[in-house]
Amino acid sequence: MSAPSEVREFQAETRQLLDLMVHSVYSNKDSFLRELISNASDALDKLRIESLQDKDLDADTTDLHIDLVPDAAGRTLSVVDNGIGMSRDDVIGLIGTLARSGTAELRKSLAEVKDAAAADDLIGQFGIGFYSTFMVADQVTLITRRAGESTGTRWESNGDGTYTLDEVADAPQGTSVTLALKPADADDHLYDYTDPGKLRQLVKRYSDFIAWPIRMDVTSTVETEAGESETTVESETLNSQKALWAKSKDEVSADEYNEFYRHVSHAWDEPLEVISLKAEGTFEYQALLFIPSQAPFDLFMRERTGGVHLYVKRVFIMDDCEELIPEYLRFVKGVVDAADLSLNVSREILQQDRQIRAIRRRLTKKVLSTVADIRASRPEDYATFWQQFGRVFKEGLVNDPDNRDAILAASSFESTDGAEPIALGDYLGRMRTGQDTIYYMTGESRQQIENSPHLEAFRSKGIEVLLLSDPVDEMWVGSGVTFEGKTFTSIAKGAVDLDEIEGADGSESDRTDRSEEFAGLLTWLGETLGDEVSEARLSHRLTESPACLVGDTFSMSPQLEKLYRASGQQVPVSKRALELNADHPLVTALNATFAADDDHSSLVPTAQLIHGMAVIAEGGELADPAGFAKLLAQRLTDTIDPDDSAAEAP
Ligand SMILES: Nc1ncnc2c1ncn2[C@@H]1O[C@H](COP(=O)(O)OP(=O)(O)OP(=O)(O)O)[C@@H](O)[C@H]1O
Secondary structure (H helix, E strand, O other): OOOOEEEEEHHHHHHHHHHHHHOOOOOOOOOHHHHHHHHHHHHHHHHHHHHOOOOOOOOOOOOOOOOEEEEEEOOEEHHHHHHHHOHHHHHHHOOOOOOOOOOOHHHHHHHOOOHHHHHHHHHHHOOOOHHHHHHHHEEEEEEEEOOOOOOOOEEEEOOEEEEEEEOOOOOOOOEEEEEEEOOOOHHHOOOOOHHHHHHHHHHHHOOOOOOOOOOEEEEEEEEOOOEEEEEEEEEOOOOOOOOHHHHHHHHHHHHHHHHHHHHHHHHOOEEEEEEEEEEEOOOEEEEEEEEEEOOOOOOOOOOOOOOEEEEOOEEEEEEEOOOHOOOHHHHOEEEEEOOOOOOOHHHHHHHHHHHHHHHHHHHHHHHHHHHHHHHHHHHHHHHHHHHHHHHHHHHHHHOOHHHHHHHHHHHEEEOOOOEEOOOOHHHHHHOOOOOOOEEEOOOOOOHHHHHHHHHHHHHHHOOOOEEEOOOHHHHHHOOOOOOOEEEEEEOOOOOOOOOOOOOOOOOOOOOOOOOHHHHHHHHHHHHHHHEEEEEEEEEEOOOOOOEEEEOOOOOOOOHHHHHHHOOOOOOOOOOOOEEOOOOHHHHHHHHHHHHHHHOHHHHHHHHHHHHHHHHOOOOOOOOOOHHHHHHHHHHHHHHEEOOOOOOOOO
């Protein structure tokens, strides 16, 4: 006896998404067919793999294919495969909820959808998969039986809040999806999807490369010699099934590449670049890789989809083969087809495999050189690339020391030279006479760094400084990296001496050493602020501010300390040096007052305020903000004496 029909409700965000689909104005409604065929093709791949791995699996794999079954009279279209199928639980989990999308990200985006254009964008960005059927159908019925199981499941919904589930005793292995089509309406980009001509055209355009035959029964009427008309039905295979990666680049059109990209990446954008690669000799393989034009929403999530698929002699082996491409190039999508691996290859074997490692090395180099080429020849595309993937790409500077030079050469960095990110090569070209290192400063945002007092002398001398504000920058820039022989030097660490460097106006500094003049004050400050600072000294980097804080050459920046602490690691607080601007009136006045009297106790609050100001000026956080505010209020009160309108000196 079969279980009774069960009605279930969609989750809130699934309902929202369905509502979007049902009322969609998305102009490319045709893409529902690509999505269904893509799913069917995946299901056939999975069945082939599973039957290879599990000899006892009770499944028929003799004629794996996809059928399109249009019914003009009934206004339905079915897409049928005899692949892996789904269990009842699969249907509930994969179809009944948004498989990939129960994420905060999509929920947030859905909440923000206000108009048709925003909805269009969202559909394009997330790739809606199975649910795209509701753009063209009033009702969707899915019947499926998982290979090896005896009963099947029927899922049905008309896109409102609920779906029904039934048990089906005699379902064939695999999945059929039947769409009760909305009336054709060309103005709304809805076509007649029961028309064999239209289906033929769509398969050619979107799914020609699919490795499995996509068939359709075509009825034709011919006149016999006796003058009678005779109707015949013939099965027609609509796709050429040619693996695009086996063809050379000039045999494949941009549209074909686009559609293949969408199939392997589950994305809806267009690739920024297609990389086709063929290796002959000891290890034979072909690769077809894509650099997308849009970062997927899950780029920084642990559980990602997509990646590079592995094939062996045209047979699909696994998706997202992490061994083929390093983590920092995880945005690259595509296919590698290796000729000499076993069809039974497992993830464990892959990790050890010499051939796989060789392929990975080559693909990595190829992607890096391709990015460099894009930069050289297509600045706008490069800007898109950098904006979408720069943060991920730079992870390679930490994780892939072997390719660091190539990664640096293909990277961009913000700098004091303008709003647009610049290449390091350009930086080198603009270095001042006498400058022998690349100056940078890290911080939480460009604005914070730009306001920091450390930049003052560099700015007044016209020396360019890189402004590094991505968390990953902290990780690589302090690790002894060089670029074309030049080291990287933080302007917020160590001693800085710009005297040797010629200014933008050709001037040379003639700074006299004034440390003797300030010696007493500096020693006293170092002792008085001993809990906070390592020492007090005169600065060569300030022109406007009275003071700033400077770390040791090899110390962590405050941002990096914060990052480590945020990730739960114990990091000792490192003391930095307090640097004073000997030309600032506050500092000269303080020095004069200090020299005039042996009792310095009244200057202690001033010393603490100067230290606090240096912390605030670089955008840092005061250890004791309330104490600072109290001191400041006291000092301000001292300056406003109603009995004496003259302001006091500090
Ligand atoms: N014909 C099918 N045979 C077997 N399983 C299927 C079939 N169609 C869909 N599925 C299962 O349902 C899941 C959800 O499909 P859906 O198209 O919504 O998302 P997806 O294919 O994972 O990703 P995308 O949203 O990018 O298309 C699939 O991942 C697959 O596991």
